[in-house]
């Protein structure tokens with residue numbers, strides 16, 4: 133039996149330019165409900181710009197982006213905000229407010245977007261922090277007192293605050309030691325399996341790709357060169373893909389994945 137895959141993100145003919153620099157040129161991509169898709173490509177190929185365009189932070193020069201069938205940039209504010217509540221974003225820096233405690237950071241979207249009373253939002257924030265694997269006392273601290281790995285988890289808790297259907301992660305394991313990175317990877321898979329999330333994951337981390345992703349999309353020459361399961365993508369006849377997947381690090385990650 134062939135089951136239809138539901139497309140939750142549809143990118144068609146995307147063009148992004150900054151001054152004379154072309155970042156995307158006629159880029160197409162589909163993301164399916166429930167999958168973890170890894171976005172890879174050399175530095176500066178436009179992975180973060182693609183993420184930011186999909187979530188409506190960058191207005192493209194041309195092309196169309198639909199999330200849950202809706203073009204965010206053409207929606208009136210109230211309808212746009214309803215769609216925005218259906219996804220959560222973890223930015224590269226974590227982007228937590230330093231003047232708030234970790235729990236207050238997580239509670240903020242619950243107060244501002246879901247309209248919860250502050251006490252209820254704080255209580256729910258504790259649940260989200262636990263879901264992201266943080267101890268109870270972490271919620272009472274300011275972000276400056278957390279380790280890099282804990283900041284990522286706190287930012288993840290905030291991205292999960294409104295029970296999103298899609299989770300956008302921009303290099304979530306960058307700067308983490310290998311053990312913390314592996315723990316974060318397995319948390320993402322557990323959350324996807326438990327909550328049925330769709331995960332759009334920008335990463336350079338080969339171990340993350342092998343251990344979490346159902347499909348990998350390679351950005352090269354301003355578009356998506358290939359989007360397929362990792363073993364298939366690794367066979368693509370392209371110099372960057374070959375250097376990345378079949379260089380020493382790529383081979384080590386493949387071996388580790390096939391051993392595990």
Ligand SMILES: Nc1ncnc2c1ncn2[C@@H]1O[C@H](COP(=O)(O)OP(=O)(O)OP(=O)(O)O)[C@@H](O)[C@H]1O
Nearest residue numbers: 150153155173174175176177178179180181182336
């Ligand atoms: N707001 C902006 N104004 C001008 N140029 C920008 C802007 N945002 C991104 N760029 C440029 O667009 C290109 C793509 O940036 P992007 O951050 O998407 O790359 P990336 O693939 O995520 O890179 P990395 O892997 O190094 O994080 C870069 O050359 C960057 O300098």
